[in-house]
Amino acid sequence: MTEDLRRRVRDFLAAHPFTPRCDSWAGSYDLSFSRALAAAGLLAVSWPKHLGGGGGTAVDRLVVTEELLRAGAPLAAHWVGERQIGPTLLRHGTPALQEEFCPPLARAEYTFALGMSEPDAGSDLASLRTSAVRDGDGWRITGRKIWTSGAHRASHLYVLARTSREADRHDGLTEFVVAMDSPGITVTPIVDLRGEHHFNEVVLDEVPVPGRWAIGQVGEGWRQVVGQLAFERGGPERFLSTYPLLSAVLDAGLADGTARRELRALAARLQILRAWVRETAQVLDDGGSPVVPAATSKYLGHQFEQSVIEWARPLMPRAAPAVRALYDQALAASPASGIRGGAAQVMLSMIARDN
Numbered sequence: 001m002t003e004d005l006r007r008r009v010r011d012f013l014a015a016h017p018f019t020p021r022c023d024s025w026a027g028s029y030d031l032s033f034s035r036a037l038a039a040a041g042l043l044a045v046s047w048p049k050h051l052g053g054g055g056g057t058a059v060d061r062l063v064v065t066e067e068l069l070r071a072g073a074p075l076a077a078h079w080v081g082e083r084q085i086g087p088t089l090l091r092h093g094t095p096a097l098q099e100e101f102c103p104p105l106a107r108a109e110y111t112f113a114l115g116m117s118e119p120d121a122g123s124d125l126a127s128l129r130t131s132a133v134r135d136g137d138g139w140r141i142t143g144r145k146i147w148t149s150g151a152h153r154a155s156h157l158y159v160l161a162r163t164s165r166e167a168d169r170h171d172g173l174t175e176f177v178v179a180m181d182s183p184g185i186t187v188t189p190i191v192d193l194r195g196e197h198h199f200n201e202v203v204l205d206e207v208p209v210p211g212r213w214a215i216g217q218v219g220e221g222w223r224q225v226v227g228q229l230a231f232e233r234g235g236p237e238r239f240l241s242t243y244p245l246l247s248a249v250l251d252a253g254l255a256d257g258t259a260r261r262e263l264r265a266l267a268a269r270l271q272i273l274r275a276w277v278r279e280t281a282q283v284l285d286d287g288g289s290p291v292v293p294a295a296t297s298k299y300l301g302h303q304f305e306q307s308v309i310e311w312a313r314p315l316m317p318r319a320a321p322a323v324r325a326l327y328d329q330a331l332a333a334s335p336a337s338g339i340r341g342g343a344a345q346v347m348l349s350m351i352a353r354d355n
């Protein structure tokens with residue numbers, strides 16, 4: 001089954017040409033590519049069939065994403081919706097909410113941005129200030145989200161907001177779906193050091209949200225979001241962002257004797273990471289929340305991606321422009337890989353606390 005799936009992805013990639021890119025899941029946005037992937041039955045492969053998915057497993061999804069990431073395919077349009085919003089709705093959403101959102105997400109008709117971080121709430125997410133107050137049957141959300149990747153192109157925003165003040169600040173948080181075309185939303189671009197527009201600040205000013213768009217239990221958002229972070233951190237994108245560079249260097253025959261020797265250690269680390277995320281996917285299939293294993297692969301994956309860049313660096317003077325472009329993309333994205341989805345030091349302290 002998985003080898004058949006792997007072949008289907010390779011056939012799809014051969015039939016849908018694109019320019020490979022490092023960090024393509026975050027930085028390479030092509031809605032028509034995402035929709036073609038969906039039409040070929042290669043999106044949401046682990047979701048139930050009656051909700052537009054493929055009826056497969058998290059391990060099946062891992063096989064598909066590994067192939068797409070290795071190739072540097074443009075995945076940013078559907079990434080957040082397919083990786084974590086759909087799975088969160090499948091775990092916590094009502095059947096009605098699942099039916100409303102999962103099929104259009106599986107077709108890449110709806111696209112999501114993640115509204116977690118705030119100017120004073122990053123690693124310490126529970127200190128967030130965005131609030132949701134009752135308004136009839138629905139809610140009004142007010143606050144500021146920052147570093148919101150892709151919010152300028154998304155149809156919907158996931159928002160974590162405070163719905164009540166409790167003695168323990170981890171209590172009283174709730175997850176919401178918000179339509180980006182709602183009144184009261186202002187999106188301001190934040191241009192990164194590469195000059196690319198990827199991040200945004202999103203200000204919400206009494207944005208109306210229907211009551212049915214609260215995800216799961218009101219006030220239980222913290223416990224739910226901790227599970228969601230396993231989906232966010234535990235996948236192969238945490239170590240395959242620089243793989244297109246590694247394979248382009250090898251295909252171009254640039255690896256000299258030293259690079260070939262060093263490659264053995266890199267290959268061994270890659271195999272360990274692949275085995276690790278496969279086990280993580282199996283825990284997800286069993287209904288678990290592998291939060292610490294996901295933090296571990298995120299931390300080690302970040303280290304691996306940095307090592308690939310260091311490995312390629314001395315070979316770049318002899319590289320053709322296309323290979324050099326992959327190196328430049330990997331290098332420019334490298335500071336972000338240790339921060340996005342949770343800072344490396346925070347991952348280390350989570351791992352340490354668990355042992």
Ligand SMILES: Cc1cc2nc3c(=O)[nH]c(=O)nc-3n(C[C@H](O)[C@H](O)[C@H](O)COP(=O)(O)OP(=O)(O)OC[C@H]3O[C@@H](n4cnc5c(N)ncnc54)[C@H](O)[C@@H]3O)c2cc1C
Pocket residue numbers: 113114115116117118119121122123124146147148149150336339340341342343344345346349
């Ligand atoms: C490329 C990119 C894309 C992003 N996309 C999104 C998005 O789409 N949606 C979204 O909501 N957020 C997004 N973020 C934000 C990201 O989740 C936060 O940047 C991250 O959680 C860290 O928060 P912070 O920036 O506020 O840093 P802080 O929390 O202020 O941390 C700064 C540094 O302090 C250290 N530190 C903090 N706390 C601890 C601790 N407890 N123990 C040890 N060291 C600590 C760490 O070294 C950390 O790097 C994105 C970030 C990047 C870089």
